[in-house]
Amino acid sequence: MTKRVYISGIGMISSIGKNVDECLESLIENRTGLDHIKYFNSIHQGVIPVCDVKYSNEELFDLTDCDKKGNYTRTSLLGMIAAKEAIADAQLTAEEIRNSSLISATTVGGMDKTEDFFNEFLVDNYKPKLRNIVGHDCADSTEAIADFIGNKGMITTVSTACSSSINSIMLGTRLIQHGFAERVIVGGTDSLTRFTVNGFNSLMILDKQACKPFDKNRNGLNIGEGAAFLVLESEDIIKRSGKKHYGYVSGFANACDAFHQTASSPDGQGAFLAMQQALISAQLEPNQIDYINVHGTGTSNNDLTEGIAMKRIFGETLPPFSSTKPFTGHTLGATGAIEAVISLLSMHHGIIIPNLNFSEPIEETQLIPVTQIQKNQNLKHVLSNSFGFGGNNSSIIFSKA
Amino acid sequence: MQAYITSTGVISPQAEINAGNFPETPQLYEGNRLKCVDPDYKEHIPAAMLRRMGRVLKLGVGAGLICLKNSSIEVPDGIITGTGLGCVEDSENFLISIKDNNENFLTPTPFIQSTHNSISGQIALFSKCHHYNFTYVHRSFSFESALLDALMQLDEKTETKNMLVGSADELTDRLFIILQRLGYWRNDIESNLHLLQPSSKGTIAGEGASFFLLSNTKTPDCHAAIADVAMFYKPENTEETKKQIQAFLDRNNISMNDVDVVLTGINGDISNDAVYYDTFKMFDFDNLSYYKHLCGEYNTSSAFATYIASLALKNNTLPSYFNLKGKQTNKVKRVLLYNHFFNVNHSLVLLNQC
Numbered sequence: 185m186t187k188r189v190y191i192s193g194i195g196m197i198s199s200i201g202k203n204v205d206e207c208l209e210s211l212i213e214n215r216t217g218l219d220h221i222k223y224f225n226s227i228h229q230g231v232i233p234v235c236d237v238k239y240s241n242e243e244l245f246d247l248t249d250c251d252k253k254g255n256y257t258r259t260s261l262l263g264m265i266a267a268k269e270a271i272a273d274a275q276l277t278a279e280e281i282r283n284s285s286l287i288s289a290t291t292v293g294g295m296d297k298t299e300d301f302f303n304e305f306l307v308d309n310y311k312p313k314l315r316n317i318v319g320h321d322c323a324d325s326t327e328a329i330a331d332f333i334g335n336k337g338m339i340t341t342v343s344t345a346c347s348s349s350i351n352s353i354m355l356g357t358r359l360i361q362h363g364f365a366e367r368v369i370v371g372g373t374d375s376l377t378r379f380t381v382n383g384f385n386s387l388m389i390l391d392k393q394a395c396k397p398f399d400k401n402r403n404g405l406n407i408g409e410g411a412a413f414l415v416l417e418s419e420d421i422i423k424r425s426g427k428k429h430y431g432y433v434s435g436f437a438n439a440c441d442a443f444h445q446t447a448s449s450p451d452g453q454g455a456f457l458a459m460q461q462a463l464i465s466a467q468l469e470p471n472q473i474d475y476i477n478v479h480g481t482g483t484s485n486n487d488l489t490e491g492i493a494m495k496r497i498f499g500e501t502l503p504p505f506s507s508t509k510p511f512t513g514h515t516l517g518a519t520g521a522i523e524a525v526i527s528l529l530s531m532h533h534g535i536i537i538p539n540l541n542f543s544e545p546i547e548e549t550q551l552i553p554v555t556q557i558q559k560n561q562n563l564k565h566v567l568s569n570s571f572g573f574g575g576n577n578s579s580i581i582f583s584k585a
Numbered sequence: 586m587q588a589y590i591t592s593t594g595v596i597s598p599q600a601e602i603n604a605g606n607f608p609e610t611p612q613l614y615e616g617n618r619l620k621c622v623d624p625d626y627k628e629h630i631p632a633a634m635l636r637r638m639g640r641v642l643k644l645g646v647g648a649g650l651i652c653l654k655n656s657s658i659e660v661p662d663g664i665i666t667g668t669g670l671g672c673v674e675d676s677e678n679f680l681i682s683i684k685d686n687n688e689n690f691l692t693p694t695p696f697i698q699s700t701h702n703s704i705s706g707q708i709a710l711f712s713k714c715h716h717y718n719f720t721y722v723h724r725s726f727s728f729e730s731a732l733l734d735a736l737m738q739l740d741e742k743t744e745t746k747n748m749l750v751g752s753a754d755e756l757t758d759r760l761f762i763i764l765q766r767l768g769y770w771r772n773d774i775e776s777n778l779h780l781l782q783p784s785s786k787g788t789i790a791g792e793g794a795s796f797f798l799l800s801n802t803k804t805p806d807c808h809a810a811i812a813d814v815a816m817f818y819k820p821e822n823t824e825e826t827k828k829q830i831q832a833f834l835d836r837n838n839i840s841m842n843d844v845d846v847v848l849t850g851i852n853g854d855i856s857n858d859a860v861y862y863d864t865f866k867m868f869d870f871d872n873l874s875y876y877k878h879l880c881g882e883y884n885t886s887s888a889f890a891t892y893i894a895s896l897a898l899k900n901n902t903l904p905s906y907f908n909l910k911g912k913q914t915n916k917v918k919r920v921l922l923y924n925h926f927f928n929v930n931h932s933l934v935l936l937n938q939c
Contacts, residue, residue, distance in 0.1 A: 226688060227687060227688045227689070228688065291700070291701070293722075298680075299680060299683075302677075302680045302684075303680075303684050305759070305763075306681065306684060309759075309762050309766075310766065314763075314766055314767060317763055318767070321669065321670055321722070321724065322671075322701065322722040322723065323669075323722065323723040323724045323726070326723060327818075327929070330818065331819075336818060336819065337818070338816055338817070338818070339723070339726070339816075339818050340721055340723045340726050340730040340816070341721065341722050341723040341726075342719070342720070342721060342722075343671070343700075343701035343702060343720050343721070343722040344701075344702040344705075344718070344719060344720050345700050345701075345702055351719065355734065358737055358741070359737075362737050362740070364733075364737075378683060378688070379676075379679065379680065379683070379696075382679075382683050382688050382691055382696070383679065383693065383696035383697075383699075385688075385691070386691035386692065386693040386696055387693045387696070387697075438717050438718065438719065439715055439716065439717070439718075440664075440706070440709040440714060440715050440716065440717075440718040441715070442709045442710050442712075442713055442714055442715050443710075444710075445697050445698070445703065445706060445707070445710070446693075446697055453715065454715065457715055572700075572702070573697065573700045573702065573703070573706065574700060574702045574703055574705065574706020574707070574709070574718070575706060575709065575710070575718075576702055576706065576718055
């Protein structure tokens with residue numbers, strides 16, 4: 185039997201808090217992070233709401249407690265804060281951090297600086313400062329995180345649109361299962377940019393109000409920003425050290441919808457395959473899943489097809505499910521890791537976070553999410569979905585040991 | 586576990602090499618910039634899709650589909666792509682459109698196609714592949730990460746028999762200028778074939794896409810076998826670099842003497858190349874080969890090197906123009922690829938004859 189891979193540390197920063205405790209408190213007290221655009225220039229300020237992290241880049245730098253002034257993008261800063269919290273939570277020593285592997289995920293990397301650089305560049309190729317472009321590529325934030333926490337092991341970056349960071353958790357788990365690593369720090373980070381806000385706006389899938397996942401009158405998503413990291417450790421380490429953990433990764437799968445660049449197939453085939461194969465790899469029956477943290481973006485297409493796919497897997501009686509995106513927004517490359525942390529917190533504290541802003545079910549599926557916080561739940565197995573452009577669909581299952 | 590290369594699809598600045606042959610002399614490019622020789626994309630990609638594709642999508646999807654066409658497989662058991670910078674042209678186009686239209690009434694196409702995983706996604710779309718679909722974006726670790734993932738995938742599930750793995754990076758005019766300002770390129774170079782004389786600062790720019798169909802069983806059409814891949818980050822000094830390479834050789838139970846060709850990322854830049862010379866001096870090994878004069882420098886050029894290695898192993902020969910001393914190698918049973926990017930991202934790939 186494959187050895188288990190445990191989660192021994194978690195870290196998260198999002199629009200609802202700068203660390204796991206603050207985020208959890210917001211989730212329990214129904215406080216969303218939805219706000220006006222504040223930290224970048226856009227004509228959409230005051231029109232399109234976003235779930236932004238409530239700190240300027242200078243304030244984020246202070247939050248890192250980094251002793252070395254650097255040329256950090258917002259994506260890097262968010263990742264540094266969440267990764268640092270995760271390794272502290274796992275109580276890793278400097279030596280352990282050094283020898284860990286690091287897998288990060290992002291969709292636009294340093295685009296926040298690039299887009300300002302590029303506007304100047306279009307006027308005069310030789311004028312804009314190069315320091316504002318060197319952090320453009322996706323690897324930059326990963327290396328900034330590695331250098332900041334003192335990691336020297338294998339590092340890499342995943343970018344599969346909105347499923348990116350669930351995929352980094354999956355990859356980290358596999359690296360341990362294959363014996364390439366004993367300890368992997370996995371997660372994702374993305375900051376808000378004019379690029380992504382305008383991108384999703386051009387697709388006409390941004391709600392000008394708070395998003396309403398799985399509601400009949402849903403009208404699009406709210407974009408957010410943030411980062412989350414998890415420390416994965418091998419069964420051997422956990423047994424040897426007896427250290428605390430949040431459970432283990434029991435199953436996962438990635439599948440491709442292969443239907444359209446952005447829209448999902450009418451029967452949610454990719455989502456169906458991801459959930460089905462994740463259950464097979466976890467050796468679990470659908471009725472053993474106690475909670476689903478759905479992708480639930482609030483777009484017409486996603487929620488309908490994800491619902492259809494869930495019904496194909498679970499039949500008419502679904503486990504309790506909710507989308508937590510009304511709290512955090514859709515944080516793109518960070519969303520899989522953020523929702524993994526929320527799923528682990530749900531399992532750990534025995535709570536189910538409600539799906540805000542829901543009033544009427546979608547006609548075709550008639551699915552009703554959890555709308556009030558549920559406490560004292562015994563959640564043994566939780567499933568989390570993340571789906572992205574390119575039909576990239578991933579599901580992961582966490583289980584209580 | 587070894588993975589066997591059963592098919593390839595390559596678009597590089599070297600037309601004859603793309604076709605699977607080592608030419609007498611490589612294609613010459615004056616100046617410091619190499620461009621891919623485009624195939625007739627219409628033969629491989631539906632015209633309606635082709636019109637909307639940025640250059641790297643054409644390169645990547647084109648090479649991926651050529652690789653599948655050259656194989657007996659219609660639907661691979663998974664698609665894994667590495668790209669250092671992804672869809673540069675589409676990102677530029679969307680940024681321009683944001684600026685020119687003041688964020689109003691934008692066309693979503695360049696945004697959709699700017700997504701880093703659009704190469705893998707579109708190959709899946711065309712080949713109707715519902716299986717594993719992944720994309721890595723980490724400088725000179727991008728292709729190597731994809732390769733490592735493919736090796737793991739082929740070892741994981743009984744139903745996974747093959748994996749389409751590859752990479753693509755494009756060079757736009759704007760990217761060329763930005764990298765020039767960052768000091769990447771050498772301005773005084775006569776042609777790509779003068780890359781090493783005399784050594785100076787900077788190198789030549791390139792681009793390309795290389796895809797491989799890997800199988801977990803040896804087949805009669807096998808070109809070469811990929812035995813292992815490793816990456817290491819920011820070694821502190823040459824001693825550590827040497828140690829990492831030695832550990833890689835050790836875990837494959839071989840020594841440097843067992844390697845017929847060491848294909849390095851030597852690119853003509855003095856400080857870049859010193860890393861190779863200094864490291865191999867410590868191994869007392871001086872029979873180095875290089876490939877970047879044929880494809881230029883870009884994040885995923887190591888995929889092109891993997892292709893060169895597979896051709897050399899298949900034909901049991903490596904032409905003289907790859908060797909630093911100008912020697913032809915007539916027995917090629919094992920090739921070690923070693924590439925690094927600014928002494929930060931180092932990677933090793935070991936290939937064997939089938």
